[in-house]
Amino acid sequence: MSSDRDFDPDVATWKQLADRLRQAIRSGELAPGQRVPSELGLTQEYGLSRLTVRRALQELRSEGLIVVVQSRGTFVMGEQERVVVTLGKGDQVQARMPDPEERRKYRLREGEPLVLVERVDGGIEGYGAHRVTVVGG
Numbered sequence: 001m002s003s004d005r006d007f008d009p010d011v012a013t014w015k016q017l018a019d020r021l022r023q024a025i026r027s028g029e030l031a032p033g034q035r036v037p038s039e040l041g042l043t044q045e046y047g048l049s050r051l052t053v054r055r056a057l058q059e060l061r062s063e064g065l066i067v068v069v070q071s072r073g074t075f076v077m078g079e080q081e082r083v084v085v086t087l088g089k090g091d092q093v094q095a096r097m098p099d100p101e102e103r104r105k106y107r108l109r110e111g112e113p114l115v116l117v118e119r120v121d122g123g124i125e126g127y128g129a130h131r132v133t134v135v136g137g
Helices: 013-027 039-046 050-062 100-105
Strands: 066-069 073-076 083-087 092-096 114-118 124-128 132-136
Touching: 013 050, 039 050, 050 066, 083 114, 083 124, 114 132
Parallel strands: 083 132
Antiparallel strands: 066 073, 092 114, 114 124
């Protein structure tokens, strides 16, 4: 990964670092399953504060591009099969962060938002936001 330290002073540094890492992931330079450089490694490589690096990594986690595996490190996520959910007349959709019980029930990763679909008949479906496309019926 390029360690060019030139950052635009008019744009938040964490956003620029997130953009560089995102580009490395999308280009395949950081491949699915590959370990992402550590916070310490990134702070040293780019000459940034740990808080700046942490914020950039959190952004990529919230986008579903990386995942933290306890005691192992941070890894690039592989492509996931998308689920297409078609809404019927009167169905409602809500997106929010799940509570711990919902995270287990819907098998969501840490930091992944929950998309709840409430059907007219009272049924409720839950999906991880990184894996679902909702379309009108």
